[in-house]
Amino acid sequence: MSGDKINLERMMHRLNQLALCSRGSRGITRLSFSRESECANRLVRDWMREAGMVVRMDPLGNVIGRYEGRRPGAPAFLIGSHLDSVIEGGKYDGALGVVAGIEIVQTLRERGLRPDLPIEVIAFCDEEGARFHTTLLGSRAMAGMLREEDLCARDSDGITLAEAMRSFGLDPSRYTDAVRDPQSVAGYLELHIEQGPVLEREDQACGAVSGIAGAARCRFRVEGRASHAGTVPMSLRRDALAGAAEIVLAVERIAGRMPSVVATVGQLRVFPGTSNVIPGAVEGTLDVRSMEDEQRQAALKEICEEAERISRRRGLSFTCRTVMEAAATPCSARLVQAVEEALAKRGLKPLRIPSGAGHDALAMASLTEVGMIFVRCRNGISHHPDEYVAPEDVGTGTAVLLDAVLELTAAETAEKFLNKAVKGANTP
Ligand SMILES: [Zn+2]
The missing domain is CATH 3.30.70.360 (Alpha-Beta Plaits)
Structure with a gap:
């Protein structure tokens, strides 16, 4: 089993469908708790089910799909990114990581494979902060870092986050129920477009992220x-x-x-x-x-x-x-190594790129070990309608994600992690 088996055509089709969940005619505008985000959530839920996952929405509106592993009670390995966008942003920022996560689970399922650890794919509800001007809402809630006053943040129409959540059928008073127990997770890996020019200069489709600046x-x-x-x-x-x-x-x-x-x-x-x-x-x-x-x-x-x-x-x-x-948030050495091994397997250089931008991984780092894979985007352009990732780079990045996840959800890796976790040494 290796990353070559992913279905690139299916991925590109899904990215195009998600891009239709957008307001206005220029670029992608998909703010959290909007009609557009509901449309995206619905697609993602359907794809997750199609990939063999059990789907739920947590109290903050993060969509979570779970693919059971072979080991009962083992902590879940998390893969995620966000579904919201900036105003008139691009089609790959966030969406690519969600579609890639679903794709690798679907690939495993289609081959009848089950990793030792369960895998959860998370589509975070609000990373960009374009609506409420406060970033990483979904991932901060999951990591237990959301504060009650965040629920009072207002959008430009004066609607509070709590009101927007209610209009989405969510109960804002239950926001602490979104918090995950660190013992129930075995790491978080996020694939995201680079939003900078380094991979293009290095002439490589993807690389490992060393940490968030x-x-x-x-x-x-x-x-x-x-x-x-x-x-x-x-x-x-x-x-x-x-x-x-x-x-x-x-x-x-x-x-x-x-x-x-x-x-x-x-x-x-x-x-x-x-x-x-x-x-x-x-x-x-x-x-x-x-x-x-x-x-x-x-x-x-x-x-x-x-x-x-x-x-x-x-x-x-x-x-x-x-x-x-x-402070800077370094990625976990264990996850960086898994990504580098996956890069080496495809003859790619073990590039380590620092991320100058914040991502959901930043918040998740206070919950568990995190890693990231960056995928090249044309001219480093992002948060703009011209944002573009070549399909072959989508394929290479997702293949690297699959290989890394296979390694990280294997029994012996899990064993090491669980031993470490017992000793309380798994802090990022
Ligand atoms: Zn993003």
């Missing part, structure tokens, strides 16, 4: 003095925007020197923002990410020090406030 998000303010654009000589100005421009270039330079760090100023607001007034203040955002937490912290420190130096020289003031900080 840690991130810091900051808001900064540069304060100068607004005055008349015509009357104040250049040497007497305290132009906040000219200072901010220098700071943006310093961010690029400092992060550019640190191989594991990426940093971005994504937003600048200029005050008063008029053509005949020298900018008196600028507010901006700074996003710094790295797989190495120390590098991320060092970069942020250096950026702030440099920004203060620039501001002082120009007679400006600089303040910076960190609004979000999350």
Whole structure:
């Protein structure tokens, strides 16, 4: 048995059908707890049943299909990704991982194979946060990280998450029932499009993910003095925007020197923002990410020090406030190894790519060991109608997923995991 047996035609057909569950004519818009997501859930439930799984929906609206293993009472190996999209996003982000998970179970079933461990395929209800502006709702609920106040998050029409859940026939007060017992799961593997250009540069269909980068998000303010654009000589100005421009270039330079760090100023607001007034203040955002937490912290420190130096020289003031900080989440060595072995089996390089974006695996890491497989997407474009994955890459990625899952759900691997779990050493 190997990954060559998957039915690529069936997968592409299913991806096309899911793409029809979308609002509007441009790209894919499938927000959580919408008519479109209900349409996608229905398709996924049907396919899961067709693949021989027992299907349920948990209290948060995550769709879960279970394929029993040969070992009674053994923990389940989880495969998942999300069904929601951003507004006018692409057809593969999230959907590919769900369709791939169903495909590998269906392939096993069609060959009359049952792994030792049960397999569960999960279609998470809300990863992107496009509707309620709070991400990873489905996976955080499963990992026990959803808080009661998350249920009060509102969409742009003022509808709360709790109300949206009720309209979907769910009981929001039962959200803690979605939490999984860590003893009942034996790992989580997610296949997802890369959403970046590394695999394309490496000329390879897929690779293992080393972990999800840690991130810091900051808001900064540069304060100068607004005055008349015509009357104040250049040497007497305290132009906040000219200072901010220098700071943006310093961010690029400092992060550019640190191989594991990426940093971005994504937003600048200029005050008063008029053509005949020298900018008196600028507010901006700074996003710094790295797989190495120390590098991320060092970069942020250096950026702030440099920004203060620039501001002082120009007679400006600089303040910076960190609004979000999350540590890097490494993937489990055991799962990375299984993916690398599956890559090697097909003559592919054992590529390890850090994920700069968050995924459901990030939340699931607080429940169990996680791993991810990235699949190449054209020009690294994602969250956009032009998002595209070549069918042969869908096939290769899914074959690698199947081989890795076969290894991870085999009796002897399970044995090792269970022994470790008993010793309480299975924390990610
Ligand atoms: Zn995604």
